[in-house]
Amino acid sequence: MSRDRDATDRRTFLAGSAALGAAGLAGCTGLIGGDDGEEESTVFGQIGSGRADRPEPEGTKIEDLPDLEGELHVYSGRGEFLVGTLLDDLEEYYEDFTIEPRYGNSSELVNQIAEEGDGTPADVFYTVDAAALGALADEGRSRELSDDVLEMVREEFRTDYWIGTSGRARTIPYNTDALSEDDMPDDIQAYTDFDGDLGWAPSYGSCQGFVTAMRLLEGEETTREWLEGITESGITAYNDEFAVCQAIADGEIDAGFTNHYYIQRVLDGSPDAPIATSFTEGDAGAVFDVAGAAVTDAADDPELAENFVRHLLSAQAQEYFATETFEYPLIPDVEPVGELPTIDELDVPDLDLSRLSELEPTIDLMREVGIDT
CATH class of the missing domain: 3.40.190.10 (Periplasmic binding protein-like II)
Structure with missing residues (x-):
């Protein structure tokens, strides 16, 4: 460094x-x-x-x-x-x-x-x-x-x-009544064409860090195209990532983008909630801070x-x-607590984690696409 x-x-x-x-x-x-x-x-x-x-x-x-x-x-x-x-x-x-x-x-x-x-x-x-x-x-x-x-x-x-x-690992929580593990793509780019209702918290720091990781790993143009695709799909915005996970468990949406521990928080309060964790592989969707x-x-x-x-x-x-x-x-x-892969089983991208604080270009990009941050 x-x-x-x-x-x-x-x-x-x-x-x-x-x-x-x-x-x-x-x-x-x-x-x-x-x-x-x-x-x-x-x-x-x-x-x-x-x-x-x-x-x-x-x-x-x-x-x-x-x-x-x-x-x-x-x-x-x-x-x-x-x-x-x-x-x-x-x-x-x-x-x-x-x-x-x-x-x-x-x-x-x-x-x-x-x-x-x-x-x-x-x-x-x-x-x-x-x-x-x-x-x-x-x-x-x-x-x-x-x-x-x-x-x-x-x-x-x-x-x-x-x-x-x-x-904390980035994850894709999903509703198990609506989707199976096989329905969940292991490539973050595939979620622009996802067959289901998605949710996220674009004003939340963890979500902005995730988009920052995509910008650093994939470049600004690819990230712009992903953001445009996600917004065109009708993704629902929430105030924070726990709210995203609760909405998934309640059946309001089918899947979303959050840190892993919000899923465990829902399950800790409601062990039978229909929510599970999926991961992408080696991309921004799998960032581990x-x-x-x-x-x-x-x-x-x-x-x-x-x-x-x-x-x-x-x-x-x-x-x-x-x-x-x-x-x-x-x-x-x-x-870890929950049905999660161990730390050695996670497929995390090669990224200098300290760069996740480079948020200003990310927020500018999100706003250009029309996302309320």
Whole structure:
């Protein structure tokens, strides 16, 4: 990854990241799962999974990781409602370890770290998408991570300066009363001629990130033609991607374009809902973005900061992401919730994830086609 992008490009990049990251966080509201009435167990102290139908998670256990000791300042672009329990339980597990979190908008936190310079208290930047992680690296404010940390996840979900800790896959949810798996194309371009009623959320950051991926992978003209074809098909617009999935489950539409965890959110509330997940292969419809972490160049104790990142990739933390936020774990030893392919079975396109924040040309293109963003 280049660390020499000029300052103007970096600020444009960060502005786009604000919209994408904020929507990603907003869209996760209400995703915290678990079975009602069950006694809550701590993330790192629990035995087995928090869900009765899941085995004990595999992978590196917290017991096999270096102890955490000292004070760590974490600037978090992930909402407290999503990761607060995880951080609190980590503090509880280690008697002499304290986390001082600062929650906020991802891009604003990047700008804050940059403006604070060498005096920033931030040791770790933990955030919702690769765009903000890439922006921090482009500012020159991330440390290179150790090889043994980087090797914990697949290379497409990391760079030398940041690492993914959980992920979300683009999917095509569909109504199982109206369609079968065989009816679902594995090529995103085929959906301009789809035999069924489609829905999407074009004003939503995740959807705009998906169109951005198509523009980067296929070029502007192909993306324009796809957008024109989709709108001419009469696709229905919704305010967010959970609403798209609920409309599919309710039979209002037949299929749509969303992140995978909205489907799991519907099923968590209504296990018998007629909704299932399909995937395209190797194109923009199969983009996989990550939440992740970086160690800042000003970290007081870089070793402690790296060990904290290792804990985010522990078996227990990965199980938490799978069962509580319905995200994809990034280690192959922990499976996602639902009838989904594993992380190693996904056919994701070759794309620099940090470029998904390049939203301005995408929004301009969508508006030119007549799409209300």
